[in-house]
Amino acid sequence: MTIRFGYWMPLGSGGMVISSIAQRTDWSLDYNIRLAQVAEDLGFDYGLAPARFIASHGWELQQEAVTCTAILAAQTKRLKLISAVHTGFWHPAMVAKMGATIDVYSKGRFAINILSAWFKEEFRAFGEPWLDHDERYRRSEEFIQVLKGLWTQKSLTFKGDFYRINEGWLKPRPISSPHPEIFQGGNSKAARRMAAKHSDWYFLNGNSVEGVKEQIDEVRALAKAEGRSVKFGLNGFVIQRDSEREALEQLEAIIAKADPKIVQSFADQVKNAGASTAEKIGMWANADFANLVQPNDGFKTRLFGPPEVIAERIRAYEAAGVDMMLCAFLNYTDELPAFGREVVPLLQDVGAEKLLETVEA
Numbered sequence: 001m002t003i004r005f006g007y008w009m010p011l012g013s014g015g016m017v018i019s020s021i022a023q024r025t026d027w028s029l030d031y032n033i034r035l036a037q038v039a040e041d042l043g044f045d046y047g048l049a050p051a052r053f054i055a056s057h058g059w060e061l062q063q064e065a066v067t068c069t070a071i072l073a074a075q076t077k078r079l080k081l082i083s084a085v086h087t088g089f090w091h092p093a094m095v096a097k098m099g100a101t102i103d104v105y106s107k108g109r110f111a112i113n114i115l116s117a118w119f120k121e122e123f124r125a126f127g128e129p130w131l132d133h134d135e136r137y138r139r140s141e142e143f144i145q146v147l148k149g150l151w152t153q154k155s156l157t158f159k160g161d162f163y164r165i166n167e168g169w170l171k172p173r174p175i176s177s178p179h180p181e182i183f184q185g186g187n188s189k190a191a192r193r194m195a196a197k198h199s200d201w202y203f204l205n206g207n208s209v210e211g212v213k214e215q216i217d218e219v220r221a222l223a224k225a226e227g228r229s230v231k232f233g234l235n236g237f238v239i240q241r242d243s244e245r246e247a248l249e250q251l252e253a254i255i256a257k258a259d260p261k262i263v264q265s266f267a268d269q270v271k272n273a274g275a276s277t278a279e280k281i282g283m284w285a286n287a288d289f290a291n292l293v294q295p296n297d298g299f300k301t302r303l304f305g306p307p308e309v310i311a312e313r314i315r316a317y318e319a320a321g322v323d324m325m326l327c328a329f330l331n332y333t334d335e336l337p338a339f340g341r342e343v344v345p346l347l348q349d350v351g352a353e354k355l356l357e358t359v360e361a
Contacts, residue, residue, distance in 0.1 A: 002348050003314060004324040006046030006082070006233065007039055007336060011068055012059030016237065016328040018266065018293050021257040024331035027061070032068065033075045035332060040079035042340025043348070047072070048183075048326060051084035051115060053122050066098055073106035081106070082183055084113040087139050088128055092146035093168055100151065103174035110174065111181040112147070114199065116140040116191070119269060137190040138162070144182055144198040151179040183233070187215075195230055196222030203233045203326065206297035213320035220321065233324040234317055237298030238339055240310060247304035254330065258293045267292050298328050310339075311346035318347075 008016055009032055015025045036047055049065035049072075069081040081102075085095055095112070103110035116136040117123065123130045131139065142160040149156035150170050158165040174180050184195055185203040192215075195202040202219055204212055216232050223230045241247040267289070291297050301317070303310045303325075314325055329335040 003318045004045040006326045008328040012062035019258045024333040043344040048082045080109045082111040086115045087143040092143045096150040100174045108176045113183040134190045206300035216321035231323040234322045235296040236301035236303045238303045244305035307342040
């Protein structure tokens with residue numbers, strides 16, 4: 001299958017880098033509507049609405065994910081819209097009902113990204129209990145079980161450690177079959193086990209081809225032992241320029257204007273989250289200052305240069321098992337359309353043959 005493409009919706013002020021560099025990116029509703037319409041016209045399959053409640057990496061202002069995807073569903077025709085949801089802030093029955101409503105009205109274009117949470121300060125700020133790392137993932141596993149049950153069964157009774165459903169049902173249920181797609185991220189062993197048992201998609205932070213393949217192979221083996229299969233999405237920050245030199249100069253400029261205090265604060269938060277895992281490995285276990293400037297390690301994927309170079313790099317990740325590239329950009333206004341026009345066609349079935357000829361030559 002040809003690799004799919006998604007993009008991070010810029011729903012927070014400040015764009016997708018912790019830097020004061022000028023950006024042709026906006027977080028307003030009208031801007032995001034136009035962006036979603038352009039994205040689906042140019043071959044993007046998914047838009048991911050991130051969830052944040054207080055600033056953690058330069059997003060002083062941010063909108064709520066499910067609300068935004070509901071609005072965008074009414075303004076698009078093909079794009080599948082992924083709502084990020086923190087399991088610690090929501091009851092799964094409420095999310096199941098909202099998701100079913102969006103799925104029905106959008107004709108099957110709702111999906112959910114389950115967040116088990118790493119940012120303790122958000123929970124402290126709103127007075128919600130902060131569980132140990134692996135307990136947060138156990139809660140998310142139950143959350144998914146309730147979602148699936150309400151989305152697929154006429155009536156659900158569920159008795160878990162975190163949620164109780166005495167006799168619940170939804171009418172109407174989603175039209176997506178067998179249910180809306182369920183995404184998750186996480187780098188810990190608990191996250192990988194959760195993906196293998198319950199999720200449809202596993203998001204990876206940016207990494208080398210070798211690092212991505214190692215993680216995919218592990219999760220794929222765990223899923224196989226459960227009698228399941230999982231698809232994989234990879235985060236990548238795209239700097240598409242006429243030459244690799246120009247792209248790298250742009251990267252250096254972004255990092256040079258990074259805000260050291262905000263980057264360090266973000267680093268402290270994520271390192272503490274990683275240290276709380278049983279294996280002391282979190283999402284940003286090996287991220288240095290430069291890579292923390294793009295909060296999901298997007299620089300590590302190294303999608304830098306002209307279209308042919310970026311396409312070749314993506315092909316290497318596809319060969320490693322990646323099913324979807326989740327893209328972010330500095331200047332969404334012109335860079336997302338340029339990627340859709342100039343890179344995506346190279347990675348579709350017909351374009352792949354031309355790319356292979358170019359590489360071999």
